[in-house]
Every structure is written in C-alpha cells, then in structure tokens.
Amino acid sequence: MNNNNRTFITEFFLLGFGDLQNFKILLFISFLTIYLxxxxxxxxxVILIVVNRSLHSAMFFFLSxxxxxxxxxxxxxxxxxxxLILAGGGKVSIASCVFQFFLLAFPIIAQCLMLASMSFDRYVAICKPLHYTTIMAFGHQVQVVSxxxxxxxLASFVVYVFLNHLEFCGPNTIDHYYCDISPVVELSCSHNPSVELVASALSFPLVVCPFMFITSTYISILHTILKIPSNNGRQKAFSTCSSHLIVVGLYYGSLGAKYIFPTNSSSINLNKSLSLLYTLVTPLVNPLVxxxxxxxxxxxxxxxxxF
Known part of the structure; x- marks a missing residue:
C-alpha cells in the first residue's frame, strides 16, 4: 500500500481498568496506598544506606x-x-508511549543485572571469604553498578530507536494501563518484525542469563554451606542469602509469568494482574523483605x- 494513501495516527488510547470502573475509587485508594x-x-x-556508615558494604550498596x-x-x-483509573482511560501520544516503555525497560534490565551482582557478592562472601575485601572493593562495586x-x-535505547521507526494507521486502543512493547507492535501498520526480534535477542543475555548465573552461584553457595560443620554456622550463612533469594523469586516469578502468558483477549486481565506484581507490589515487598x-x-x- 502506498504510504500517501494511509492516515497515520499520533495518539493511543489506554483503557486502563475500564472493565472495573464500578470499583474505581476502591482501586484508586488501594493502589495509591501501596504506591506511597x-x-x-x-x-x-536509600537514605539509610547513604547516611549510615555501618551499611557501607557491597551488599547494601547493591540494595540501594x-x-x-x-x-x-x-x-x-x-x-x-x-x-487512568479515575478518568476511565486516557489518550497518550505515540512518542510519550514509546518513551514510557523505554523508562520501564531501562530499570528492569539494570535490575536483572544487579540481582546477579548481588548473588555474586553472596558467593564471594561465603565461598571465597578470604578474598572478599579484594574482589568486592568499593571501586569494583562502582564499576559493576555503573x-x-x-x-x-543502551539495550533499552536500541529497542526505543526501533519502536520510533514504526508507523501507526489505526486502530489506536491499548487494553492496558501502560505502554508495553507487544500491544504497541501489534498496532503498527509498518509490519517491521525486527523490533520484536531485537527485543527477544536482547532479553536472553540481559534477563535470562542473569537468572541462570544467579542459579549457578546459589548451587555453589548451597554446596559450601552444607560443608559447614555446625548448625549455627549453616544457619548464619544461609540467613545472609535468604532475603536475596526471596527478592529474586518475587521479581523473576512475576516478570517471567507476565511474559510467559500470551497477550490475547482471553488473558489480558491476567496480564494486567501480573504486571501489577512487578510494577507495584514487588517494589513494596522488596525493601520490606x-x-x-x-x-x-x-x-x-x-x-x-x-535521632
């Protein structure tokens, strides 16, 4: 089709939780409370770790x-x-929608890598304690976090650039409360499969591989812990890892389940619920853990x- 005959759209309409408008006040108060x-x-x-010198260690630096x-x-x-809950849905420009996805993907990828870094910190502390101060020196911590x-x-920016080259002719309705990559690509009329191919290619080394690394480090950690002769020693060693394991389980569990389920009409409400886990619930639970x-x-x- 000739591009001159197309009518391009400049906005999307996010439905939010349109099917739950009868409960919008309850939803608003509940989500606002969790958010705050x-x-x-x-x-x-973050403040505690910055101002308290006793928390100036690799584990707490990564946690901040x-x-x-x-x-x-x-x-x-x-x-x-x-x-969107109060308004019953709303318009968002395509440029803002794509940028929102960039601001979502950027910290998610960084967080996957930081969770892997935290597991390495625990591995060194338990499996190579004599080398801990050398390996986990502050300069090395800054390099890892940076x-x-x-x-x-960079990975999110690459996908962002590809998304910006998509063209949209309509329809323009997204049955979600934020701009995720799948519904945005589905609405594109430029038929560019490279966007999802690039996103999939990046997700394996940046999301899946960190999880595999975390799993392998904890296998080594468990093997070392089981060699500790005293029960108190084993309990103390495992307690230093338990919080991180819970956070990894919550984060990868919610994120993985969200992208395992297909985003078709029969599963869109499930998709929204799973998205709420890692965009709202997990950020509350992690610091509490x-x-x-x-x-x-x-x-x-x-x-x-x-004080």
Whole structure:
C-alpha cells in the first residue's frame, strides 16, 4: 500500500481498568496506598544506606541501587495508572508511549543485572571469604553498578530507536494501563518484525542469563554451606542469602509469568494482574523483605527514629 494513501495516527488510547470502573475509587485508594508505601520504603532504604556508615558494604550498596531502579520504573508507571483509573482511560501520544516503555525497560534490565551482582557478592562472601575485601572493593562495586545501569540504558535505547521507526494507521486502543512493547507492535501498520526480534535477542543475555548465573552461584553457595560443620554456622550463612533469594523469586516469578502468558483477549486481565506484581507490589515487598530480615537495617531504622 502506498504510504500517501494511509492516515497515520499520533495518539493511543489506554483503557486502563475500564472493565472495573464500578470499583474505581476502591482501586484508586488501594493502589495509591501501596504506591506511597513503596515510595517511602525504597526512599528510606536509600537514605539509610547513604547516611549510615555501618551499611557501607557491597551488599547494601547493591540494595540501594535496587531500590533506585524500583523508584524509577514505579514512578514511571503508577502515577499515570492512577490517573487512568479515575478518568476511565486516557489518550497518550505515540512518542510519550514509546518513551514510557523505554523508562520501564531501562530499570528492569539494570535490575536483572544487579540481582546477579548481588548473588555474586553472596558467593564471594561465603565461598571465597578470604578474598572478599579484594574482589568486592568499593571501586569494583562502582564499576559493576555503573555497568548495570549503562547496559540497561543502551539495550533499552536500541529497542526505543526501533519502536520510533514504526508507523501507526489505526486502530489506536491499548487494553492496558501502560505502554508495553507487544500491544504497541501489534498496532503498527509498518509490519517491521525486527523490533520484536531485537527485543527477544536482547532479553536472553540481559534477563535470562542473569537468572541462570544467579542459579549457578546459589548451587555453589548451597554446596559450601552444607560443608559447614555446625548448625549455627549453616544457619548464619544461609540467613545472609535468604532475603536475596526471596527478592529474586518475587521479581523473576512475576516478570517471567507476565511474559510467559500470551497477550490475547482471553488473558489480558491476567496480564494486567501480573504486571501489577512487578510494577507495584514487588517494589513494596522488596525493601520490606530486606528491612524485616536484616538486623543491620533494623538497627539503622531504630537509630534514625531515635535521632
């Protein structure tokens, strides 16, 4: 078809939770409460780690970056989602929609890499304790974290550039509360399969491989822990890893389930629910898991409250 005969659209209409408009006030209050709690808890974790010298270690440095990544993609998605709930849906320009996906993919990729870095930190602490201070020196930590952010940015920017070259002729309705890559590509009339091919090609080394690395490090960690002769020693060693394991399970479980299920009409509500897990619920649960299960964090909170 000749491009001159096409009528190109410049906006999408996000339906949000249009099928639950009878409960919009309840949804708004519930999601706003969770959002504010996630915002406060992640900000608190970052502040505690920055101001408290006892938390200036590799594990807590990585944790502060994890909280920053959660703040970035939560603030990118949730405020607009709350507005869509009250308005019953809303328009968004294609440029803004594509940029929203970039701001979502960027911290997600960085977070996958940081979770792998945290597992390596635990591996060195338990399996190679005599070399820990050398391997996990602060300069090395900064290099690792900078690499995580840089790779996340570059990979997301590549997909962002491909998405910006798509053309849209209509329809323009997305049955979601944010701009995910699949519905955006499906609405394109330029038939460019390279976008999803690039996204799939990047997802394996940047999302799947970190999970495989985390799994392999914990196999080694478990093998080392089982060699510890005393029960107290084994419990202490495992307790330093349990919070990270819970966070990895929550994060990869919700993210993986979301992209395993197809995004057809029969599963769109399930897709939205799974998306809520990693855009709203996980950012609240992660800092709580570390705060409630880590004595150093709890002590730092106690000192801050008594200041």
């Amino acid at each position: 709690m996630a915002l406060v808890s992640n900000c608190l974790v 970056q994890l909280s920053l990544s959660e703040l970035l993609f939560t603030n990118n998605i949730v405020p607009n989602m709350l507005w 690499s995580c952010w840089a790779v996340g940015f 570390y705060s409630l299960r880590n004595q150093e964090i709890k002590s730092a909170i106690g000192k801050l409250l008594h």
